[in-house]
Amino acid sequence: xxxxxxxxxxxxxxxxxxxxAVVEGQEKTVLVATGSSMPEPLYKxxxxxxxxxxxxxxxxxxxxxxxxxARNTLAGSGDFGGGDAPIPEAQLRAAKxxxxxxxxxxxxxxxxxxLPDVKGELKLTGPVMANVxxxxxxxxxxxxxxxxxxxxxxPELPIQVLHRADGKGSNYILSDYLAKVSPxxxxxxxxxxxxxxxxxxxxxxxxxxxAKLRNTPGAIGYTELNLAASSGVRFASIKNAAGExxxxxxxxxxxxxxxxxxxxxxxxxxxxxxxxGKDSYPIxxxxxxxxxxxxxxxxxxxxxxxxxKWVYTSGQKIAQDQGYATLPEDVLEKxxxxxxxxx
Numbered sequence: 373x374x375x376x377x378x379x380x381x382x383x384x385x386x387x388x389x390x391x392x393a394v395v396e397g398q399e400k401t402v403l404v405a406t407g408s409s410m411p412e413p414l415y416k417x418x419x420x421x422x423x424x425x426x427x428x429x430x431x432x433x434x435x436x437x438x439x440x441x442a443r444n445t446l447a448g449s450g451d452f453g454g455g456d457a458p459i460p461e462a463q464l465r466a467a468k469x470x471x472x473x474x475x476x477x478x479x480x481x482x483x484x485x486x487l488p489d490v491k492g493e494l495k496l497t498g499p500v501m502a503n504v505x506x507x508x509x510x511x512x513x514x515x516x517x518x519x520x521x522x523x524x525x526x527p528e529l530p531i532q533v534l535h536r537a538d539g540k541g542s543n544y545i546l547s548d549y550l551a552k553v554s555p556x557x558x559x560x561x562x563x564x565x566x567x568x569x570x571x572x573x574x575x576x577x578x579x580x581x582x583a584k585l586r587n588t589p590g591a592i593g594y595t596e597l598n599l600a601a602s603s604g605v606r607f608a609s610i611k612n613a614a615g616e617x618x619x620x621x622x623x624x625x626x627x628x629x630x631x632x633x634x635x636x637x638x639x640x641x642x643x644x645x646x647x648x649g650k651d652s653y654p655i656x657x658x659x660x661x662x663x664x665x666x667x668x669x670x671x672x673x674x675x676x677x678x679x680x681k682w683v684y685t686s687g688q689k690i691a692q693d694q695g696y697a698t699l700p701e702d703v704l705e706k707x708x709x710x711x712x713x714x715x
Contacts, residue, residue: 400428400429400430401428401429401430401671401672401675402429402430402431402432403429403430403431403432403451403452403672403675403676403679404431404432404434404450404451405431405432405433405434405441405450405451405452405453405454406433406434406435406436406440406441406444406445406450406453406454407433407434407435407436407438407441407453407454407455407661407662408435408437408438408441408454408455408456408540408541408659409435409437409540409577409578409579410456410479410541410542410578410595410596410599410659411454411456411476411477411479411596411659412433412435413598413599413694414477414598414690414691414694414696415433415454416433417690417694418683418687418690418691419431419433421686421687421690422679422682422687425682425686426678426679426682429675429678429679431679433454435577437455437539437540437541437565437576438454438455438456438457438539438540438541438544438565439455439538439539439540439565439566440539441453441454441455441662442455442457442459442460442463442662443463445471445662445663445664446459446463446464446466446467446469446471446662447467448468448469448664448668451664451667451672451676452661452662452663452664452676453661453662453663454476454659454660454661454662455541455659455660455662456479456540456541456542456544456545456657456658456659456660457541457544457545457564457565457660458473458641458660459471459473459662469664469665469666470664470665470666471662471663471664471665472639472662472663472664472665472710472711472713472714473639473640473641473660473661473662473663474640474660474661474663474680474707474710474711475640475658475659475660475661475699475703475707476658476659476660476661476683477658477659477688477691477696477697477698477699478622478625478626478628478629478644478656478657478658478659478696478697478698478699479545479596479597479625479656479657479658479659479696479697480596480597480620480621480624480625480653480655480656480657480697481542481545481546481549481594481595481596481597481655481656481657482594482595482596482597482600482607482608482620482655483496483501483592483593483594483607483608483610483655484582484585484592484593484594484595484600484605484606484607484608485585485591485592485593485605485606485607485608486585486586486587486588486589486590486591486592486605486606487512487526487527487529487589487590487606488589489527490512490524490525490526490527491524492521492523492524493608493609493619494521494524494606494608494609495520495521495608495609495610495611495617496517496520496608496609496610496611497520497553497610497611498549498550498552498553498554498610498611498646498654499553499554500516500517500520501550501610502550502553502554502556502557503516503554504531504533504592505533505535505546505550505557505561505569505571505572506556506557506560506561506570506571507533507570507571507572509531510530510531511528511529511530511531512526512527512528512529512530512531512590513526513527513528513529529589529590530590531590531591531592532572532573532588532590532591532592533569533571533572533573533591533592533593534572534573534575534581534584534585534588534591534592534593535569535572535573535574535575535581535593535594536574536575536576536578536581536594537574537575537576538565538566538574539565539566540565541565541659542578542594542595542596543564543565543566543567544563544564544565545645545655545657546594546655547561547562547563547564547567548563548643548645548657549645549646549654549655551563552645552646553646578595578596578599579599581593581595582595582599582600582603582605585605586603586605597620597621597622597625597695598694598695598696601695607619607620610653610654610655611654612646612647612649612650612652612653612654613646613647613648613649613652613654614648614649614650614652615650616650616651618651618652618653618654619653620653620655621653622695622696622697623651623697624651624652624653624656625653625656625697626697626698626700627647627649627651627652627653628644628647628649628652628653628654628656629644629647629656629658629697629699629700629703630649630700631647631648631649631652632644632647632648636702636703636706640658640660640703640706640707640710642658643657644656644657644658645657656697661680661683663676663680663711663714664714665713665714665715666714666715667714667715670715673714673715674715676714677711677712677714677715680711680712680714681708681711681712683711684699684704684707684708684711685708688704
């Protein structure tokens with residue numbers, strides 16, 4: 373269970389920065405959320421666009437990480453949250469309030485690398501990636517990498533592994549994929565927001581990981597597709613379940629979601645990694661909004677429900693314009709219907 377120490381920062385945040393929200397609650401509603409840093413640029417765009425349309429609602433989103441956001445939401449701290457992993461079943465059962473997990477958009481975790489003097493498109497398989505992140509493959513000229521990339525000339529350069537710190541959703545998505553394709557990775561590092569990485573340097577923020585990689589020859593790491601693309605770093609093509617090397621893109625991420633549609637559950641707790649289909653990018657996932665089914669304050673519940681209705685209409689168009697893979701139509705319809713039950 374969550375201790376008071378976890379929700380004190382949010383309470384202090386609200387009282388410090390939004391005293392008028394308490395005094396003048398009838399005039400303006402301020403919704404506060406914590407969540408993953410990966411979709412933060414999109415969420416800030418959503419918040420800005422929604423506030424222009426609905427000036428009476430302010431939304432403040434603090435990027436704190438998937439695990440912390442789940443704890444906050446389950447404890448009733450803040451109005452909603454966001455993360456890149458389903459909330460563990462044990463935490464859901466222990467919570468006093470029911471929390472919905474609503475997919476927001478699709479994201480892809482891309483494997484990024486820094487080899488300034490090596491030309492060509494890097495190709496990797498899941499088992500080879502697992503051995504890199506387990507520290508078993510230590511140099512770029514390792515035969516396992518060279519065999520997959522015969523046209524590339526790799527230097528005898530040590531691989532510098534960079535990974536996210538504990539509690540991060542990108543850890544969950546990557547480890548979920550690697551655990552499916554490498555029994556050794558599952559046994560050694562495990563699947564979750566806090567894998568037991570045996571090697572590498574940890575980073576709290578994706579942006580800091582990318583910055584470090586850009587200045588570290590031989591580095592390898594991972595981040596969300598849009599951040600990688602906007603940063604100008606190189607990323608690898610990954611062999612999917614159908615045996616095809618697939619470059620991450622909105623199209624290949626969408627293909628992973630579409631091919632997994634038959635597995636969709638009523639609570640949307642579905643893994644999209646290593647999805648079937650020759651066009652599917654294998655490290656794809658939903659990013660979820662964690663939403664209390666019933667708000668403690670009915671007025672705030674109505675404001676949140678109105679925002680969610682906007683997210684699953686106008687918000688999806690904004691996401692698409694910003695280069696995100698949006699929810700497939702059949703999934704979007706089901707998610708919007710579930711979101712409409714929030715009160």
